[in-house]
Amino acid sequence: MSSVIPKSDLHDPTSSAYKKARKLFLKSTKNRIQDNDQEWTPFRAAEKRYKARFPPPDLSNVLDLALLNEERAHEVTAGVWRGRADAQEFREIRLQSGGKGYILSRIPGLVILPSFLTPEKQRELVRWSLSEHSLPPNETNLDTHYVLPPEGIWNVAVQAKDDPSREVEIPPRHQLLPPDQKTEVKHEPRVLINNTPASADTYNSLSNISKPPATPSPTVATATSLDLLPKLRWANIGWFYHWGTKQYDFTRGKVEVHSRLKDVCQNAVRAIPWQEVFSEDASDWGNEDDWRTWGESYEPDAGIVNFYQTKDTLMAHVDRSEVCATSPLVSISLGNAAVFLIGGPTRDTDPIPILLRSGDVVIMSGPRCRRAYHGVPRILENTLPRHMVGSIDDTEWKPYEDYLHSTRINVNVRQVFPKGFNPGVSDQ
Numbered sequence: 001m002s003s004v005i006p007k008s009d010l011h012d013p014t015s016s017a018y019k020k021a022r023k024l025f026l027k028s029t030k031n032r033i034q035d036n037d038q039e040w041t042p043f044r045a046a047e048k049r050y051k052a053r054f055p056p057p058d059l060s061n062v063l064d065l066a067l068l069n070e071e072r073a074h075e076v077t078a079g080v081w082r083g084r085a086d087a088q089e090f091r092e093i094r095l096q097s098g099g100k101g102y103i104l105s106r107i108p109g110l111v112i113l114p115s116f117l118t119p120e121k122q123r124e125l126v127r128w129s130l131s132e133h134s135l136p137p138n139e140t141n142l143d144t145h146y147v148l149p150p151e152g153i154w155n156v157a158v159q160a161k162d163d164p165s166r167e168v169e170i171p172p173r174h175q176l177l178p179p180d181q182k183t184e185v186k187h188e189p190r191v192l193i194n195n196t197p198a199s200a201d202t203y204n205s206l207s208n209i210s211k212p213p214a215t216p217s218p219t220v221a222t223a224t225s226l227d228l229l230p231k232l233r234w235a236n237i238g239w240f241y242h243w244g245t246k247q248y249d250f251t252r253g254k255v256e257v258h259s260r261l262k263d264v265c266q267n268a269v270r271a272i273p274w275q276e277v278f279s280e281d282a283s284d285w286g287n288e289d290d291w292r293t294w295g296e297s298y299e300p301d302a303g304i305v306n307f308y309q310t311k312d313t314l315m316a317h318v319d320r321s322e323v324c325a326t327s328p329l330v331s332i333s334l335g336n337a338a339v340f341l342i343g344g345p346t347r348d349t350d351p352i353p354i355l356l357r358s359g360d361v362v363i364m365s366g367p368r369c370r371r372a373y374h375g376v377p378r379i380l381e382n383t384l385p386r387h388m389v390g391s392i393d394d395t396e397w398k399p400y401e402d403y404l405h406s407t408r409i410n411v412n413v414r415q416v417f418p419k420g421f422n423p424g425v426s427d428q
């Protein structure tokens, strides 16, 4: 494949887009004290590199496995963003479903399944995540501050766009508080977040930590659905996650993971020849070397749908609230592409950058990978593949397409409890 990168505006120093970005960059950095490179951890340095608006980041170290598949040529040649297929060392594995997967020797337990989802499945999951999932009983980030209509923000916004007379006013939640709580702006002492990783040993004490509801902001005003839709950031899946303590709140019960999503995740886990992934892994599995049975025992019960607008990022973090620290975490990319970074047990490990495109599935599993630092420093604008752009005979898809032009969706699905663990709570 030719490696000539088409000149886009942002990469062409004579274009007006480049000049504008340069001007903005110089203006924003004019009074800034020089950052000291040496003080950044390798993970932070990589985040800064890929986040940069100007000059646009160089993706030549970013592993872009779509380049290995001729059928994806239209995806990688559209727009300006592409990495390289030889940016990192990897090994190919044959999936039981017939496709290909890839593993990296540096991070045992990480499995990349490029274009695992067909275009139809990708569209189905986009529709599901917005119109079926981002509404009660599933919580979204907007619920903390607004009293959302029961149809969910997406369905109301689509109606309002189609017919402005159907737009609604969405009241701020602080208005509902009793008068004595409403006026006072709370300055409670900041509670230190107990960041103890969940495990069978810490489960009881972590379950008993108080998990009060988040305080609605006293300053938000009434909004419309079309104001709020671009502010949708996440929707909870399964067991309720409590952001204040970074722990699950098992007392609230569990919403069943939708079969449409569960099937995709189980198909991905069952397609992987796990003996090829872990037979040479020297990590400490404790007494949980359970990968031999994942085909039957893997059962997702929690997670999050992340909605990223093109300027959003997700900082380096470890997902360690799940009692089971080895079971596969299935991460599905939809819409615009992104740079995903994954490193090691601290931010001091230099992360591997991977370009994730619509339809790619990443699996994080095993003790090393499941608790490795990872993040998303960059959503790559103008990378929506043509199969996510509607045709004239599918007018129902149009609102999704409009939304996706500035969006990446990530469906991130986990298993909280190891097989046979009794959480001692009702899941109904």
Ligand SMILES: O=C(O)CCC(=O)C(=O)O
Pocket (backbone or CB within 6 Å): 304, 306, 314, 319, 331, 340, 374, 375, 376, 410, 412
């Ligand atoms: O968006 C992604 O690819 C990763 C999301 C993630 O790491 C998370 O939700 O914990």
Ligand SMILES: [Fe+2]
Pocket (backbone or CB within 6 Å): 317, 318, 319, 374
């Ligand atoms: Fe994560």
